[in-house]
Amino acid sequence: MPWSSLHHLPFAGAVEAVLAEAGMRSDRGEWEVHAGGSAHVVVNVGHVISVRIAKNATVCEHVERRTEVLRRLPRFSFATPRPLTGVVFSHGYTGVGLTWLPGFPHPPGQGDPAALHRVLTELAEVDASGFARYLDRPGQHWGGHRRRHVLIDEVIPRLLPRNQDAALQAVTELAALPTVAPSLVHGDLMGHNMLWNGEELTGVIDWDHACLSDPAHDAASLGLWYGWDVLRAAVSEAVYERALLHARTFPLQAVAYALHHDLDTAQVNQSIARADDWIETNLRGVSA
Numbered sequence: 001m002p003w004s005s006l007h008h009l010p011f012a013g014a015v016e017a018v019l020a021e022a023g024m025r026s027d028r029g030e031w032e033v034h035a036g037g038s039a040h041v042v043v044n045v046g047h048v049i050s051v052r053i054a055k056n057a058t059v060c061e062h063v064e065r066r067t068e069v070l071r072r073l074p075r076f077s078f079a080t081p082r083p084l085t086g087v088v089f090s091h092g093y094t095g096v097g098l099t100w101l102p103g104f105p106h107p108p109g110q111g112d113p114a115a116l117h118r119v120l121t122e123l124a125e126v127d128a129s130g131f132a133r134y135l136d137r138p139g140q141h142w143g144g145h146r147r148r149h150v151l152i153d154e155v156i157p158r159l160l161p162r163n164q165d166a167a168l169q170a171v172t173e174l175a176a177l178p179t180v181a182p183s184l185v186h187g188d189l190m191g192h193n194m195l196w197n198g199e200e201l202t203g204v205i206d207w208d209h210a211c212l213s214d215p216a217h218d219a220a221s222l223g224l225w226y227g228w229d230v231l232r233a234a235v236s237e238a239v240y241e242r243a244l245l246h247a248r249t250f251p252l253q254a255v256a257y258a259l260h261h262d263l264d265t266a267q268v269n270q271s272i273a274r275a276d277d278w279i280e281t282n283l284r285g286v287s288a
Helices: 012-021 063-072 113-124 144-158 161-175 216-226 229-231 238-249 250-260 267-287
Strands: 031-034 039-046 049-054 088-090 093-101 184-185 194-196 200-204 211-213
Touching: 012 049, 012 093, 063 093, 063 161, 113 161, 113 184, 113 200, 113 216, 113 229, 144 161, 144 250, 161 238, 161 250, 216 229, 216 238, 216 250, 229 238, 250 267
Parallel strands: none
Antiparallel strands: 031 039, 039 049, 049 093, 088 093, 184 211, 194 200
16 A cells, blocks of 8 residues: 555554554554455554454454454464454554464465365364353354354345355255364465465464364365365365365355445445356356
């Protein structure tokens, strides 16, 4: 973002308050601002700190709890963000300072099955009993315990009529899966949240939706980003088959998120259009 624009950012004072909490000062011209996410504005400063500013009241309600999750995550073979400050309330905004992590996302379709297998294995081995109370409920950000009903009652009726039967079948078949023992799930393990240095996975960011759930949910995210052939080489056949069923509902979940976070009409309509397009062009390719 151009330096001249940074002086007019409405959240700039909150960013500076977080930096002060961390014992840092920085000219706004040195800020690297990422404002495209739906939940947070992220301001990276000096390859040292990432300041996250909540975008809306719904996100604000969960900042302290989710920050505690980051504080309590175990050490993995890859880095995770760690809090550098407490949660700061300033200038009408809620923010927190986290460690900046190096690395860059791989483009879609490029991934090392061994690295993806290692991530899923390390997550599955976590004993989350000491911090389970801070985790999200599965699907909390778009429906929580009502998530199947949200998809059926609120999302599917908004799709094009020709796509509604396929969407309902996807929801019904996922709900019919036998239950599995829940384990720690990242909740949004898409490629934009996985940082690499060449073929080495250096970090995993954005743990806001971490929960105890079916690990095939994370596998589905990996399949959608890195490709299903890559995922098939990284997981068992049983996890692969479950991941296919999870993936079929992801575009519907995006619509539910837009509805439950009071995004504007244009954003809701965009999410619906994307879901319709995805069903028509990709659903056959990820059906079980």
